[in-house]
Amino acid sequence: MQKKDELYRGKAKTVFLTDSDDKLVLFFRNDTSAFDGEKIEQLERKGEVNNKFNHYIMQKLEAAGIQTQVEELLSDAECLVKKLDMIPVECVVRNIAAGSMVKRLGVEEGLVLSPPTFEFFLKNDALHDPMVNDYHITAFGWATQDQIEEMKRLTFAVNNVLKPLFEEGGMLLVDYKLEFGLDADGNIVLGDEFTPDGCRLWDKETRKKLDKDRFRQGLGSVVESYIEVAKRIGLEL
Numbered sequence: 001m002q003k004k005d006e007l008y009r010g011k012a013k014t015v016f017l018t019d020s021d022d023k024l025v026l027f028f029r030n031d032t033s034a035f036d037g038e039k040i041e042q043l044e045r046k047g048e049v050n051n052k053f054n055h056y057i058m059q060k061l062e063a064a065g066i067q068t069q070v071e072e073l074l075s076d077a078e079c080l081v082k083k084l085d086m087i088p089v090e091c092v093v094r095n096i097a098a099g100s101m102v103k104r105l106g107v108e109e110g111l112v113l114s115p116p117t118f119e120f121f122l123k124n125d126a127l128h129d130p131m132v133n134d135y136h137i138t139a140f141g142w143a144t145q146d147q148i149e150e151m152k153r154l155t156f157a158v159n160n161v162l163k164p165l166f167e168e169g170g171m172l173l174v175d176y177k178l179e180f181g182l183d184a185d186g187n188i189v190l191g192d193e194f195t196p197d198g199c200r201l202w203d204k205e206t207r208k209k210l211d212k213d214r215f216r217q218g219l220g221s222v223v224e225s226y227i228e229v230a231k232r233i234g235l236e237l
Contacts, residue, residue, distance in 0.1 A: 001025075001080055011040075011125075012050075012197060021083070022184060028054075028077045032197075034216045036125045041215070047077040049226050049237055050195040055079055056235045057162070057194045064161045066154060068190040069181070084181025084191045087143050089132065090121040091155040094175040095163065098200050099213075101175075110207065116159060118152055123179070150188045151180050158190070166201060169232030171210065174200035196226045 002019040009015075011033040016025040028047035033040045051073070058070040071080040094101055097111040120137065121129045137143050143151070155178050166173045176199030179192040192198075196211040203210060209217075210225045230237050 001074070003078075012047075013193070018080075023071070024081050024083050025074065026051075026079050026081055026193075028079075028193075032212075032215050032222065034212065036128055039216075043215075043223050046223050046226070049223055049230065050193065050197060051077050051079055052237055053195050053226065053230050053235065054193045056230070056233075058190070060165065061158060061161055061190065061194075064157070066157055066161070066190060067187065069183075081191075082183060082189065084183055084189055086179060086181040086191055087147070087151070088123045089137060089142060089151075090123055090129065090177045090179055091151050092119045092121060092175060092177045093117070093155050093159050094119070095159070096172060096174040096200075096202075098174050116156070118155065121177075147182075147188055151178075154178075154180070154188065154190060158194075162194075165233055166229075167204065169229070169234075170204045171229065171232060172202045172204050172207075174202055174211075176200070196229055201229055 001023060003025045004017040004019060007015045007017050012029055012031050014027040014029060018025055028051040030042045030044060030046045031040060032043045032046055055070055055073050058068040061068055069082040069084050071082060073079050094113055094117045097107045097113060098109050102109045120132050122132045123129060134148050137148055138145055158178060163173045178190060180188050181191040183189050199211060200213060201210045210229050214225055215222045227237050
């Protein structure tokens with residue numbers, strides 16, 4: 001597979017075209033950003049760690065019957081993926097109250113949510129990713145009601161796979177965001193990534209933060225924590 005021109009450059013990944021119309025290359029950079037790009041740093045090995053972590057998690061999800069766009073690792077920081085027509089919303093499941101939920105609703109960080117909550121956010125950095133609902137999504141034509149229900153179903157299916165995986169490693173899956181797209185046949189497919197950049201993971205006993213909150217809050221040892229998470233779930237980096 002031949003990598004060609006750059007298609008899109010995000011905050012932490014670059015997407016490249018290939019000589020195949022239905023395949024893309026994702027390049028995970030060492031860039032680390034927070035607060036809609038207001039805080040940016042280069043962290044050594046982060047691109048490699050996230051690329052391999054993402055591939056590992058997507059393999060676990062594929063084995064559980066959840067279709068993903070990831071095809072194969074190409075190098076330490078690159079993977080081959082199916083081309084998707086991405087739906088411009090983020091699907092967020094929260095098992096424990098943290099982050100923006102605490103600020104918005106005034107609830108205590110660490111409150112266990114039963115049942116887990118689901119939220120949609122519009123992918124728009126300029127607007128700071130505002131929360132939206134089913135009505136917005138259908139009214140603006142971002143997705144159909146059937147596609148919305150499928151995204152919800154798959155997002156909770158991911159929870160059923162990954163929550164016990166992290167728990168076996170002595171961690172709590174606090175919350176996470178997912179993005180979906182449509183493949184050439186119109187199927188809803190999990191896209192983008194699942195890494196500690198896009199979820200919250202706490203040590204089960206100490207509640208130590210092991211995710212990108214370490215970067216957001218200036219706690220240090222960001223990549224080291226990502227590597228620790230990987231090791232706990234059986235991935236040596």
